[in-house]
Amino acid sequence: MTTRYAALLRGINVGGHKKVPMAQLREVLGELGHGDIATYLQSGNAVFSSDSDDEQALATALERAIERRFGFGVDCLVRGGPYLKAVADACPFPAASLEAKQLHVTYFSEPVAPERLAPIDAAAFLPEEFRLGDRALYLYAPDGLGRSKLAEALAKPRLFKGITATTRNWNTVVKLVELTRD
Template identity: 40%
Template sequence: MPSYLAFFRGINVGGDNKLPMKELTAILESLGCTRVQTYIQSGNAAFDSKSRSRAKLASEITAAIEAEKGFAPLVVLLEQKQLETIVAANPFPEAEADHKTLHFFFLTAKAKQPDLTALEKLKAADESFLLKEEVLYLHAPSGIGRSKLVATVDRHLGVATTARNWRTVSKMLELCGD
């Protein structure tokens, strides 16, 4: 049975789109997911599912949340092996020592015509990024709070994303292994 990781965008942020993790767990279990574990309130879940279609399962999860809570969050769903490959391909291994500086932007689909030149112009002097398949790796030693690149990444990639820092990505892989 495949192990999946779900990364939700825009839940429990600023008091909007409230979805307690206990309720998210119940929704996932109602869809037949097992061994459901969540990590922090920003919407991260690891679970097993008999589903063999990531796209179908992601749509079912979004629809179930909309039916239960009245909003339809973006969800990026990865298989455990995909996330392991993404982590192994990290082009900034030196940044792993400080989890707040390394970020993974998970794309909802492969960027067809990303404007990497625009992102390059927007990045701070100490920022580095690399787009590879369906993930944008960002090393931002000064943080991402004021990053102009981060504020426009979806527009310049032409696809929606949800981002997680190194600590969260590492913890999610641990949850899959538990």
């Protein structure tokens, strides 16, 4: 059975570092045998179809292919359309009434125990808020991610040591759901 997936690449095409042209990313995915390939924006979002049901194997294969093609490593997460829809549907914030720049989802490579976030004094960052979901963290930042003190605190490497994490704004979250519908 063929499944629609999104590949979420971490930290590419930011400030001139780790440049991965989207046309070449589509080529790499095609060389891996995937079909129905498309990219969204320049920030490392690709969708494709595969007969595999192993997200981790798909991500590992893509990471290796990117390193071979471009000469540098890039962390990748691969998530199926149903998962992406479930994450969007489970949003604990009123997404429909917020600007896309105010709401973000950080996708994780594995579940995150709430204890990892214990060092964060959530009340100190209000009105900014976060909630954990299924291998995801929802962040409400009323002034946007660039001005968010909570996002800065959540970005501390020690909080998510050993876990791959990559963040997308709400517009991208919704678009990836749309692009991965069967």
